[in-house]
Amino acid sequence: TCLFNSHIPHGNASLLLRRVKVQDRGRYKCYTSTRKVMMEMTDEMVTCSSHNIFPVPQLTWTIEPPSAQEALENSTIKTTDHKGLFTVESTLRILGNLPNHTYICSVVSADKTQEWTASRKNQEGITQEVGHPLSIPCISPHSLQNFSLTWTFTSSSDSTVIFRYDSRSRQTFNLWEGQAELDQDLLLQGDGSLLLHKPDREEHSGTYTCTFSGPQSRHVIQTKVNITVPSNSEYQSVLFLCNGAGLHKDLNTTASYTIVQHGVECRRVQLQFEVQDEQGGSSPKTGEDLALPADTKTGQQETPIGIPVEGNDGLQSISLERD
Structure with missing residues (x-):
């Protein structure tokens, strides 16, 4: 058996059988097809190609949603290899006034029995x-x-x-x-x-x-x-100051407050400090400043419930509880 290789590019893929025998009888089917259609897309162009096909297929472009089909400017090139199989490559210029559209490339076999499609959407x-x-x-x-x-x-x-x-x-x-x-x-x-x-x-x-x-x-x-991340919340710290000045002798004080994140409670912190008698010559101990870093995982601003206010005794607190 043999093929007429020089005739294949022209659509003749006839098979020659020499010295035919009874055993050779039966049905013969000839076709070549592609396994896939490939697409590449840049900011300005979209390219569709398919390889190793025979006979030469038909390649078409469409857009979804359908609009301005007449404005599609494409360039299609068909080549053959040494076996006579076709490669089809088509380049389409992206329409700048049609953003967010789907570009669809269809390759249809010569006998219209098979179709391969590829689409690309940015x-x-x-x-x-x-x-x-x-x-x-x-x-x-x-x-x-x-x-x-x-x-x-x-x-x-x-x-x-x-x-x-x-x-x-x-x-x-x-x-x-x-x-x-x-x-x-x-x-x-x-x-x-x-x-x-x-x-x-x-x-x-x-x-x-x-x-x-x-x-x-x-x-x-x-x-x-x-x-x-909101610009006013990233990597910020929330500073709270608890001042125990003016409290009575041997009074244990607990200052507590709740930090919320856009209305959802996410952390509760307590500060405890002891206050000594100022009349005894010792200065009162004050709670250290507490800096709480913003949650870097969520990057959202953490804010206290209410604003610390200063009472008559000099204590700055939120939800002050005394034992």
């Missing part, structure tokens, strides 16, 4: 304050079956797979267990949005890439996330 960046729950959207543009979902986090050029799910085996890998999760019921409907419970500025600021992969499809959604 979502608008998300900014959220530290410690507040954050949902990063990831919606598949089409319904999928037998798919896998992968979430990748990139920070300082280092990429890490933080979540992976396979719909066939229902197996899940979650590197950020306790920090992030997905709703599997929604995931089976094409919603792979990632929920961060209490995002941290240092650990969770970066680029998140969500990838749906199916037998003949691949959909990528990329989102830049910036976790911020």
Whole structure:
């Protein structure tokens, strides 16, 4: 047997059988196909390519939501290798006036029986304050079956797979267990949005890439996330002064106050000090200044309930209790 290699680029993939025998009878089927369509995206261009196909396929571009299709300017190049198999590569200029859109590349076989799709979407960046729950959207543009979902986090050029799910085996890998999760019921409907419970500025600021992969499809959604800390609360300290001057002899005093964080009690601190008789010649002991660093994990300002006031006896306190 042999092929007419010089004719393959022109669509002739005929097979030559020499010295045919009865055993050679039967049905012969000839086709070549691609396993996947690849896409790359920059700030200005998106490129779609597919390799090792025969006969030459048809490549088309679409945008979702559909708009300004006539404005799509693309350049498509088709080449063949020494075996006569085709490679198709198309480059599309991103429309600057259509942010947050999905670019979809479709490759259709010459006989129209098979189709491969790839899509890419760069979502608008998300900014959220530290410690507040954050949902990063990831919606598949089409319904999928037998798919896998992968979430990748990139920070300082280092990429890490933080979540992976396979719909066939229902197996899940979650590197950020306790920090992030997905709703599997929604995931089976094409919603792979990632929920961060209490995002941290240092650990969770970066680029998140969500990838749906199916037998003949691949959909990528990329989102830049910036976790911020309120400017008036980072690395601040809260200073409280307890002054025991003017108290009576041998009086044990406990000053206590509660620190709250946006209305939620998070810490209770007590100061205890003893006061000696000033008339005995000894100076009263005073509570030391207490500086409480702001919670750097949440970065939110800690403020006392009420403002310390100075009474007639010179004692500055909050919720003063005397034994």
